[in-house]
Each structure stands twice: as C-alpha cells, then as structure tokens.
Amino acid sequence: MFAKRALLFLCLFAGLMINVGAQAANRCVFVLPSLANPYWQTVKLGIEDAAKENEIEATVLSVVNDQAKEEFVNLCQTAISQNPDILVVCTTADSITLRCLHEAQNHHIKVGLLDTVISDAAIKKAGIKLSFSVGTDNVKLGEKAAQFVVSQNKLATPKILILEGVIGNTCNACRVSGFKQELTKKLPKAKIVNSVSAEWDRLKALNITADTLNRTPDLNFVFAANDTMALGAVEAIRLAKKNNQVMVVGVDGIADARKAITAGRLTASVAQFPYLIGKRSIELAKECLHGQCSQKDEKTPLLVLTKNVLESHRDPLLKYVR
C-alpha cells in the first residue's frame, strides 16, 4: 500500500516538474538591489508592465540589504537554479556582478546588465558575452547636474557642498566624479567646501548640511548623489531659513523630489527614468530571445526636472517619469 502511494506521489511530483519545465519558456529573471528604494520599485514596475505587453515571464528577485554582498551571491545562485533563458543582473559590487554573470554563462544562460557600470575591459577579461546592457550613464548624470549648477550660478566663486552616497558604490563614485570634473571644466573658480558621504541617509544629510551651513554661512549650492539626501539637505536649509540662498540639486527624480520641486523646496533633480530602464530591459531581452541579441550598451536619456519643466508638461520624456 505504502509503495503504491509512494509511486503515485513520485508520478505526481514528476508531472509537476515537467509542467514547471514547460512553463520555463521565455523566462527572464532579474536580480536587483533592495526594493525598499523607490527607484528600484519603479524599475520593477517598468519590467512588469513591459513583460505583460511582450508576453514574457519575468521574475524579479531582490536582496533585503544592499550592503550585504553575500546576499547578492546567494540570490544569483537561486536565479541560476531557476534555469531562465536570460538573467539580468544589477548588484552594488562589480566583482559580484561579474561572478554572477560568469556562472550563469557556464549554465548556458544568456546574460544582460541593468543599470550597472562595469568597464568593457573587465567584462572581456571575465570572458563574459553580454546580450545587452541598459541603464543610466552616471558620469553624464553628474555632469548634467554640474551644468545645471553652472547655468544657475551668478557668482564668481560659488560655494558648493557635495553629499555622497555609500563609499564603494560605483554609481555614487561615477555621479560625484562626473559632477566634479564638469564643474572644474565649466566653473574652475567654484569652491567645493566639503564632499562627504551621508550614506544615502536623509537624517545624516540633514545634519551634515546643518554643520556645513554653520561653517560656511554663504553656501550657494548642494549637490546630493540621490534625492533622499537632497530632501534631507532641503530640511536643513529650511530650518536655517536660507531657502533663497542655497539651491539643492538631487538625482533620480523620485516622486517625493518632484513634489518638493513643485512646492519650491528642491531646486532640481536629474531624472534617470527607472521605468524606462525596466521597460527597455524587457524589450531588449525579447529581441535576444528571438535570436537578435543587440549586444549594445543602451543608455537611457536624462532630464533635469525643475519647477518649470514639471509644470509645463511639455517634455515628451515626462510620460516615463513615475
């Protein structure tokens, strides 16, 4: 009796496995940083909407804590074990991304990159053949923020505070270096009074800005490597009653930042269209599944969101702002 039941159970299990295997056609798995961040939630939304449109089965896996590098390694192995057609990865550390892609490739899974900055040389050295790469050019993003600061500046030697994200994060490094390089080029006399990490943290950004305002009461600009820190800086400036003196420029164009721009609290945010990044990643994956891997490195457009831009509703890119 027991043997019969065991056999029946095994048959059912095998059937289930075959069924799971059958569903695995046109499957795309994404490994993303923590969805606790509104930016990555919007990327996910773009992926899900485009997956529905293009009839692709997309699974989004994300870590709980961006700082825990080994969590990315574990998640990557889970993704590979699902044996998808394409694995699209974005982690906060290049070495982990390369390792993940390499392992997936060894399992004959096509690989793509999403919003990750890794040099071509490093990819080549790791023996990885990318199907596609889509994301923001973070250096350009920093440059764009610097260009905005230059366009708004009316002083000979403006004083600028830079709020950096977590040290060691590639996106942060690219944004900050892009900003500094462009500023040196366009406004060589500008004085960076401090360039310090607020670790993407709102309260830390608030406290650092308050301290800097105390030391440099004639501060003119704050550049924050993301909107959360920019919004912290905005509160410090409001408390110091220097709204009319200090302009704050953030990065990302998240909903809260847009709200603050419309309310006249935040000066600008360089939006990088996470929804479009998610959408394009699915469209490029689909091309690849149909044997037309572009292998191209696609950079999504950037838009400086100001009160004028948001209120005029004229820019066609605004439809991708979520």
Added chain:
Amino acid sequence: MFAKEFLRDINKTSLLQCIVFLLAMCLFFALNSSAFISPINLCNILTASSVIGLMAVGATFVIASGCIDLAAASIMALSSVTCAWAAQNLHYDGLALVGIAVATGALCGLTSGFLINFTKAPSFIITLGMLSISRALAFILTGGIPIYGLEERVTKIAEMQWFGLSLPALIMLGGMLVGYLLLTRTRFGAHSLLLGDSQAASEAMGLRVPLLRLAIFVLAGCFSGLAGFIFMARTNSGDPSAGMNYELTVITAVVLGGANLFGGRATIFGTLAGVLCLGVLQNGLNLMAISTFYQTLFIGIVLILASLLRRFGPNNG
C-alpha cells in the same frame, strides 16, 4: 542634588574618562575650526544628537537590566511612518502625533518584552526578530515609499526654539531628565540595575522580574517612538528605511558613557556624555571638511581611544 549624584556617578563609573575625552575633543575641534565653539553650533550638536539621544535613554535601561535592544532604530522608523501617516491622512498634529509615535513604540516594546519573558530566549535574538518585523511593517505600511511633504504645522515643530535651543534638542534633554529621575529616584530604576547585576538576587528579593522586564522594554519602545516623532518633524517625512544601523550607534553611546554591557551599571549622565561624544565627533569632522575615508578612520580611532581611557581612573571596567 545633581552635583552630588554627578560626583557619585563619576566615582562609580568611567563617566569621568568620557567627560575628559569629550572636553579634549571639544578643545581639538575648537582649535581647528572657528565655527565649532559658536553657540549656534553647540545647539546644532544637541539637535543633531536628538534622535540618537532619545533612543539611548531607553537603551540605558535595557542595558542596565542586562539585556540588549537591537530593534530600537527599526521601531523609530516604524513610529516615524505611523506618525507621518496620521499627520497626512488624519491631519493630526502636536501632542496627538507624539501619542501615536509613543504608542507605536510602546506596542513594539511590549511585544519584545512579552516574547523575551514567554520564550525565555536571549533579548538579543528576540529584538533581532523585532528589528526585522518592525522594519518590514514600516515598508508594508508605506509600500517602501517614504511619506513626504507634511503640512507646515507638523514640520514647524522642528523649527520651534526656546532659550536658543531647538525643540528636538529640548525634548532630548527632557527625555534625559525623565530617564535620570526614573533611574535614580524610583524603585523601578533601582530594580532595573539590580536585575542587571543579578537576576537570581532580584528573584530572591521577590521582584517580579517578568513584569519589570516588560516595563523596561515598553519604556525603551516609548523613547524610540518619541525619537521617530522627532525624526519625522526634522526630515518632514516618515521614512521606512530611516535609521539603518543606528541601533549600534545607540549601544555605542550608552557603553561609551560607562554602562556595563552586561548590566548592573549605567547612568544617564554617562549616556548623555556618550551621545555628545559621538555628536561632537561627527560635527567636528564635518566642520573640518574631513573626507569620508578619513572620517571613518577617525571615528574608529576615537572609539578605541575612548575605550583605552576607561582603563585609567577610579573604575577600570
């Protein structure tokens, strides 16, 4: 009254070393940055330390009783979220928001305390679980997106000033005073220290240990809730990812102030000194525009130096 007890605390704990260290840091930063010693900056340090300071008052009782609370920062984030939600959707302000924040914190503290008593598991494990649960609740309530752009009457709270001190700084100092009175003037405070010294002795004396532990965690939750309210008012938001890793900063501040991590010894004067040490250090490094790489190095060196100083003096614990 205060002076006498202050001197007693200096004799009993390593508070003196902490104060010497704090003064040495103040001197160093005053010599290196002219802005440091200005009254506005000194008020800034108190304001910047308000969130950590309030959580540290609660943590002082938890550590004094021989437990540890790893959930303090997550409870603070959850309270900031519930508070911001009530401000935005129910249009509450002032004391009603304080009530909601404190009630959220108290409920989380009650859950932690109850589970520690019920399971007899170490507080480390239970509060680690509570850390995840309260953080997850904050994410679920907000869908991961901070509640931003509160009404002016709410954000105005952070702008209020009395005697040159901001309201967050005054609330922190008020919290310290309440903590001080509870720890030194009530049986609850004495029993908390006794519990940390020896649970067996507390039970032999007829203390209702589970009830006492429950009260300690509820108190710590209330202070975390109040910190969440201050966070919301200062940042104009209820942020589910607020205060990541702040729990370690809170524990560091309490221990730096002379508390014994294994219980039985803690003072509010010490906690205040520990909180100020960390606040002064961060403020001074910002004023000197030290790069982040060196800031991290300095903070590490300073913490080790402060620990080394504890080896010298009346109490080398």
